[in-house]
Amino acid sequence: MKQLPQSALDITGFAGLLERIYIMDERQFGAHRIPEAWQGHGQLVYLADAVFKPNKSTGRHSHNDIDVVTLVTQGELHHLGSLGDHSAVREGQIMVQRSGAKGFQHDEQNRTDQRTHVLQLWLLPEDTANREKQGEYQVITPTQPDEIIYQSASTTLRLVTLKPAQTLSAQPDDLLFVIKGQLQSANSTAEAKTLIRLTLKPEPTKTPLKSTPLLQAGPETTSLLLCSVSSPS
Secondary structure: OEEEEHHHOOOEEEOOEEEEEEEEOHHHHHHHOOOOOEOOEOOEEEEEEEEEOOOOEOOOEEEOOOEEEEEEEEOEEEEEEOOOOOEEEEOOOEEEEEOOOOOEEEEEEOOOOOOEEEEEEEEOOOOHHHHOOOOEEEEEOOOOOEEEEEEOOOEEEEEEEEOOOOEOOOOOOOEEEEEEOEEEOOOOEEEOOEEEEOOOOOOOOOOOOOOOOOOEEOOOOEEEEEEEEOOOO
16 A cells, blocks of 8 residues: 655645645646645545644635535534534534535634644535535534545545454555554554555566455554545446
């Protein structure tokens, strides 16, 4: 498995936000993408691990032709915007904003004296029918250890929690982000805040793999985000 650890990325940010950007796809950012970040997967074009400073916000801004998924991994966000105005998103919850035909404006705020940690992902809306709909806003509170938090015709995001030493069901070319804990394969370990791309492509001089490498959690509970892309039928 190919890994992109947080140590390979610089800290950037804007307004009251600090972030490390793991995915910055040229389909969305063109020549403005940073070279250290990976290209996307399916409709996923951006992934950042971000920290809101105490009592700071992003400032009100707009998005068009993009769906935004935000996982609050520590702390709490207060959401202001044209979708789902004045709602709180607490630790462990996921906020999904689908842009629809008119896009949306929002301002995400940390109104506490502590830092708030989030993962934010951008996905391209998949088809014209979805783009013509009204924008949608949803806050998800996961109830299952393997839960779909975003789905389009080809791209699915799952939030997965593994018990210590529990194995993971994944497919070749899946993209994973370790939120906490560890993910282990036969010859490597991915620590928290590492992006992983699974592949069946062999390293030079090595025999091609015939199946996805066995993956399992380390000695503690592990949570991760998994992005999979289905082939057109």
